[in-house]
Amino acid sequence: MLDFDETTKEVLLELEKTQEEFWNVDRQTANFLNMIVKSLNCKNVLEIGTSNGYSAIWISKALKETKGHLTTIEFWDKRLNLAIENFKKCKVDDIITTKLGSASDVLIDLEGETYDLVFIDANKLEYHKYFERVHPLLKKGGIILADNVVSHAKKVQPFLDTIINHPDYQSELLNFQDGLLFSRKNIN
Numbered sequence: 001m002l003d004f005d006e007t008t009k010e011v012l013l014e015l016e017k018t019q020e021e022f023w024n025v026d027r028q029t030a031n032f033l034n035m036i037v038k039s040l041n042c043k044n045v046l047e048i049g050t051s052n053g054y055s056a057i058w059i060s061k062a063l064k065e066t067k068g069h070l071t072t073i074e075f076w077d078k079r080l081n082l083a084i085e086n087f088k089k090c091k092v093d094d095i096i097t098t099k100l101g102s103a104s105d106v107l108i109d110l111e112g113e114t115y116d117l118v119f120i121d122a123n124k125l126e127y128h129k130y131f132e133r134v135h136p137l138l139k140k141g142g143i144i145l146a147d148n149v150v151s152h153a154k155k156v157q158p159f160l161d162t163i164i165n166h167p168d169y170q171s172e173l174l175n176f177q178d179g180l181l182f183s184r185k186n187i188n
């Protein structure tokens with residue numbers, strides 16, 4: 001059973017009514033994101049592609065439990081403003097840093113930061129570019145989760161070719177709605 005407060009449950013149900021318009025992950029993927037953050041006791045999570053904040057709410061509710069922090073990137077100001085409103089309603093705004101801008105540029109600004117988990121869910125044609133920039137930021141043993149690797153298989157192919165054959169990563173495809181790639185950065 002989910003232990004979210006009533007307001008958060010209501011906000012999430014409301015956001016699910018416009019899921020297609022805002023390209024949000026499905027509830028199954030969102031629940032998995034929440035569980036993995038708690039299971040791995042993640043402290044510092046990065047999301048690429050905020051939209052109106054649906055997945056970020058699920059992630060940050062888990063980070064409340066682990067006493068962690070989320071940084072989330074979105075280049076569409078209207079969407080990011082909606083997300084910020086939703087974060088306030090769900091009382092997770094205090095543990096979220098929002099970054100307005102093109103993900104590949106923002107990732108350069110994040111140089112020096114380190115993350116235990118990165119959720120990639122923005123421009124499918126840029127996944128390989130995000131990966132190049134996320135790789136140095138990800139801790140050893142850290143996780144990259146990339147959405148839409150089945151629904152947008154052709155667009156993400158360069159990313160898939162890179163990460164699946166990368167000596168520093170072990171990967172498996174999870175059979176959620178749009179296909180979620182789970183990749184772990186090796187310790188050695």
Ligand SMILES: C[S@@+](CC[C@H](N)C(=O)[O-])C[C@H]1O[C@@H](n2cnc3c(N)ncnc32)[C@H](O)[C@@H]1O
Nearest residue numbers: 023024025049051054055074075102103122123
């Ligand atoms: C699939 S939606 C994200 C959905 C969100 N993760 C969720 O499940 O609630 C992708 C978002 O990435 C944003 N986006 C696309 N390309 C981007 C880029 N180059 N930099 C930053 N954001 C981008 C889009 O505006 C869109 O809101």
